Amino acid sequence: MASIALDNIRKSYGALPVIHGVDIDINDGEFVVLVGPSGCGKSTLLRMIAGLESISNGTLSIGGRVVNGLPSKDRDIAMVFQNYALYPHMTVAENMGFSLKLRGAAKDDIGRRVDKAAKILALEPYLDRHPRHLSGGQRQRVAMGRAIVRDAAVFLFDEPLSNLDAKLRVAMRVEIKELHQRLKITTVYVTHDQTEAMTMADRIVVMHDGLVEQIGAPLDIYDRPATLFVAGFIGMPAMNLLEGRMQSDDPAIFRTRGGVALPVSARADVPSADRDVVYGIRPEQFVIDETNGTPAKVVVVEPTGSETQVVARIEGADISVLFRDRVAVRPGDIVPLGVKSGQEHLFDRETGRRIAK
Incomplete structure (x- = not known):
């Protein structure tokens, strides 16, 4: 033993x-x-x-x-x-x-x-x-x-x-x-x-x-x-962590400090409105959504063959996006980015602890 x-x-x-x-x-x-x-x-x-x-x-x-x-x-x-x-x-x-x-x-x-x-x-x-x-x-x-x-x-x-x-x-x-x-x-x-x-x-x-x-x-x-530390440390590329708060008129919407609205899936433990939180999303959980996507400006494109890593900018915030296939985007392009349902993570901004399932 x-x-x-x-x-x-x-x-x-x-x-x-x-x-x-x-x-x-x-x-x-x-x-x-x-x-x-x-x-x-x-x-x-x-x-x-x-x-x-x-x-x-x-x-x-x-x-x-x-x-x-x-x-x-x-x-x-x-x-x-x-x-x-x-x-x-x-x-x-x-x-x-x-x-x-x-x-x-x-x-x-x-x-x-x-x-x-x-x-x-x-x-x-x-x-x-x-x-x-x-x-x-x-x-x-x-x-x-x-x-x-x-x-x-x-x-x-x-x-x-x-x-x-x-x-x-x-x-x-x-x-x-x-x-x-x-x-x-x-x-x-x-x-x-x-x-x-x-x-x-x-x-x-x-x-x-x-x-x-x-x-x-x-x-x-x-x-x-x-915790926020684990979220940012485990994973390559690292999880995107965006600061903001739950929107007051609709607790199921998170809004970044730059004013970008991102969806929060319906869960029993969604934090209350007007609470400062950090919204986490892994780079591979972004999708191109022509209907409801948020416009993002492509800054850098890094193709590896099997994957394509993109650094994009949304309202002044840089985010990492990982596509599992090849995408025809170049620096300067505007792409509509959506988030896969249920793949977001929410953390308390003060304690750094996870607050959502």
């Missing part, structure tokens, strides 16, 4: 608090991603799980055992770092088996575990090479192999793909996810890349300023962001 429980975890550096009471329950075998911008506290939280940072307050349990005071070596965890941390004078096989050698494991046992990990990671042809003779992706696999041979109960990944180019990051995402599906080891993965979080996680923990903003399955967070 390798569940992880964080109960009111806090961290301060002297008088400066950086983690403000985090509660997370991670199930045995689950792949959980901590995501957020730089400085949000995700790496600090991971280092506390690993035993590399002390906990100022709260309780951390791994496998039902409180580990606050335990050193890293006694927590049954294995960590993969951003910079690989390989010994340049050792071969791949020696790097992968070094932690077992330090423990005093038998040579035959080390060889068996290294061979098993190398087969899983397709590293068998490279066992006699040194790290300088490997590509970035191969080095990252060696770092993962070093974690696998330890046969730990928990894997911790600290932004392991940041040093790789875009194409290799995609390939390594697939490899790490496939590895988890094969080994079923509880995994906590830290990244600032929301695409990594969406594609890899069983559940995502969105962090901001040392607090947990939302925890949930990737598509649940995408479809129902709990």
Whole structure:
């Protein structure tokens, strides 16, 4: 059993608090991603799980055992770092088996575990090479192999793909996810890349300023962001967020500060009239509506082949629009934009919390 429980975890550096009471329950075998911008506290939280940072307050349990005071070596965890941390004078096989050698494991046992990990990671042809003779992706696999041979109960990944180019990051995402599906080891993965979080996680923990903003399955967070921060952070391109208020003579109409009226679908919890709100709409939820659409001036067109991303301007506000097919628009054109029914999101402007279903 390798569940992880964080109960009111806090961290301060002297008088400066950086983690403000985090509660997370991670199930045995689950792949959980901590995501957020730089400085949000995700790496600090991971280092506390690993035993590399002390906990100022709260309780951390791994496998039902409180580990606050335990050193890293006694927590049954294995960590993969951003910079690989390989010994340049050792071969791949020696790097992968070094932690077992330090423990005093038998040579035959080390060889068996290294061979098993190398087969899983397709590293068998490279066992006699040194790290300088490997590509970035191969080095990252060696770092993962070093974690696998330890046969730990928990894997911790600290932004392991940041040093790789875009194409290799995609390939390594697939490899790490496939590895988890094969080994079923509880995994906590830290990244600032929301695409990594969406594609890899069983559940995502969105962090901001040392607090947990939302925890949930990737598509649940995408479809129902709990706060303005989550709405703006998760999704590429980001959700459009327009400030305004509910129209006084008709609560089912939102009007931007520039005077543009946007529809609000009929819901039981539509906010009352004359209330300041933020209206959120994902770029892919716009449609061209020749009958009732709002005129928008095209500013930039970015075709990618399978999609077309457009930046348009409505009454001084720039919005992102994503068409799943090719559209014949050019900068300067006026296009009538409508919103797909039921796809809007409403947030309280003061608290930043979601106020509509």
